[in-house]
Amino acid sequence: MLTYKEIREFIERNDSIVIFRHIHGDYDAYGAQLGLKELIKNNYPEKEVYSAGDRDIINPDFLDDMDNPDVETISRSLCIIVDTSTRDRVENKNYLLSGNSIRIDHHPYAEEICKHEMVDPSASSASQLIVELAMDSGWSMSARAAEFLYAGISSDTLKMTIDKVDERLFLDLAFLMKSHFSVNKVNRAIYDQNTELFNKETQLRTRIRFEGDIAYLVLSDKDLKIMNLTYREAKDMVNIMGNIAGIEKYAMFVEYENGYGVSLRSHTHPISWIAEKYGGGGHLNASGISAVKEEDIKYIVKLLKEA
Ligand SMILES: [Mn+2]
Numbered sequence: 151m152l153t154y155k156e157i158r159e160f161i162e163r164n165d166s167i168v169i170f171r172h173i174h175g176d177y178d179a180y181g182a183q184l185g186l187k188e189l190i191k192n193n194y195p196e197k198e199v200y201s202a203g204d205r206d207i208i209n210p211d212f213l214d215d216m217d218n219p220d221v222e223t224i225s226r227s228l229c230i231i232v233d234t235s236t237r238d239r240v241e242n243k244n245y246l247l248s249g250n251s252i253r254i255d256h257h258p259y260a261e262e263i264c265k266h267e268m269v270d271p272s273a274s275s276a277s278q279l280i281v282e283l284a285m286d287s288g289w290s291m292s293a294r295a296a297e298f299l300y301a302g303i304s305s306d307t308l309k310m311t312i313d314k315v316d317e318r319l320f321l322d323l324a325f326l327m328k329s330h331f332s333v334n335k336v337n338r339a340i341y342d343q344n345t346e347l348f349n350k351e352t353q354l355r356t357r358i359r360f361e362g363d364i365a366y367l368v369l370s371d372k373d374l375k376i377m378n379l380t381y382r383e384a385k386d387m388v389n390i391m392g393n394i395a396g397i398e399k400y401a402m403f404v405e406y407e408n409g410y411g412v413s414l415r416s417h418t419h420p421i422s423w424i425a426e427k428y429g430g431g432g433h434l435n436a437s438g439i440s441a442v443k444e445e446d447i448k449y450i451v452k453l454l455k456e457a
Contacts, residue, residue, distance in 0.1 A: 152252060152268040154286035160252055160266070161190060164228035166198045168219060168248075172234040173241040174382070175203060177340055180213055181302025182232040182254070182276035187214075188295035189284055200227070203241040208347070208386055212301070212339040221247055228252070233276035233302075235260045235431060254279050258422070260431055271433075274314040277302025281322045296329040297336050305340065308389065312435070350379055351387055358391060364454050365391040366401040368447060374405070381406050388413040399454050409441035412450065416457065424453045 161167065169187050171179035183201055190199045200217035202224070207213070219227075221244055229245035235257035245251050251264040256273040273279050277299040284291055303323070307315050343351065354377070358365050369377075369384050384404045391400035398417050403410040412430065414421045414437045422437040428446065430439030442450065 151270075152254075152266050154268075154283050156266070157252065157254065157268060157283055158287045160228055160230075161194070161197075164250070165196070166200075166223065166227040168200045168202055168217075168224050168227045168229050168245070170202045170229060170231045170234070170240055170242055170245050172239045173203075174385075175207060175241070177207070177305035178275045178277050178302035179233040180205075180207065181298045181300075181305070182280050184214055185277060185295050185298035185302065186230065186232065186254075186280045186283075188292060188298060189280070189289055192292050192295065193287075193289040198223075198227075202244070206382065208383065209340055209342070212297075212336075218242075224248055229264075230254065231263055232280070233257075234263065237261065237263050254283075257431075257433060272314070274312070274319050275303050275306035277306070278319060278322055281326055285322070285325050291326065291329045293329045293331040296326045296331040300326055300331065300333065301336050301340050304337070308392065347383065350377055350383070351390060353377055354379075354384070354387055355390055360397070361451070362455055363396060363398040364400060364451070365394060365397045366403070366451060366454070367391070368403045368410075369405065371405040381411065385411060385413060388415060391415070399457060401450065401454055403442075403447050403450075405444075406441060409443055410447065412439040412442055414438065414450075414454065419457045421454065421457050424450060424457065427453070 169183045171183045187199045187201050200219040202218055203216055205213055205216050224244045225247040227248055229248045229251035231240055231253045233255055234240050253264045253267040255269045256271055256276050258271045259269050281299050358367055381404055388402040400415050402413045414425055416435045420434040422432055422434050425431055425437035425439050428439045428442050432438050
């Protein structure tokens with residue numbers, strides 16, 4: 151596995167760097183990507199650093215624009231892939247044009263994406279690994295870089311409420327706080343909903359089904375149209391089931407082009423094996439499946455009950 155020192159050496163050896171992340175980026179994917187870009191720009195001002203991918207997330211104004219350099223630039227750059235567990239989840243496949251790529255990730259190991267990788271599932275988030283890279287390297291941390299990295303840590307730890315929140319994470323956060331960024335500003339920027347979305351979420355709550363210690367939501371394309379919700383908006387609301395007493399596991403099924411996209415969550419019991427059965431994956435307690443058939447939903451619910 152790559153060490154922080156080796157990652158730093160890769161960065162120092164290359165004058166042009168492009169940073170990639172997973173499709174349907176969340177704040178950890180964007181935070182690690184843009185936080186790392188900001189850190190390299192600040193600490194190696196002579197280097198060219200680019201971000202690749204779209205900017206499709208609720209509250210995108212918090213993020214910087216994506217650079218999406220041309221294929222010629224990518225092919226002569228060091229490509230760094232963050233927060234991505236499998237090859238087909240890298241949003242922009244042009245990293246393959248460069249023979250020079252590394253990965254920094256915290257998902258349970260699924261497959262090799264690059265020849266050189268740091269994959270540390272004990273970290274709360276990819277953003278946390280970027281913070282530790284900065285600490286190990288003695289890099290200066292700007293408030294802007296800290297905002298991105300804090301956003302990633304906050305969202306992947308569900309606002310510091312999961313088991314991976316430990317002493318190591320707080321020491322990393324203490325380092326971030328030295329840059330004097332505003333936690334309050336980041337929280338409001340990434341979590342505030344406009345009143346329209348807030349009202350849609352209220353509607354969605356009335357459709358949650360409860361069975362034993364599980365809760366789940368099934369939304370067909372027709373449901374989305376009636377509620378005027380996009381696929382992305384709906385999927386981002388899975389956590390509305392995350393703080394219900396007695397509910398240990400929860401799931402969301404949202405219809406997409408070729409089936410239902412699935413999000414599975416659990417407070418205690420591992421559920422990633424269910425996702426893997428249907429070609430998905432992710433973390434032990436937070437996994438997803440790209441597409442399942444409508445008739446699979448009841449089986450997945452059954453497996454979730456038994457988990
Ligand atoms: Mn992540």
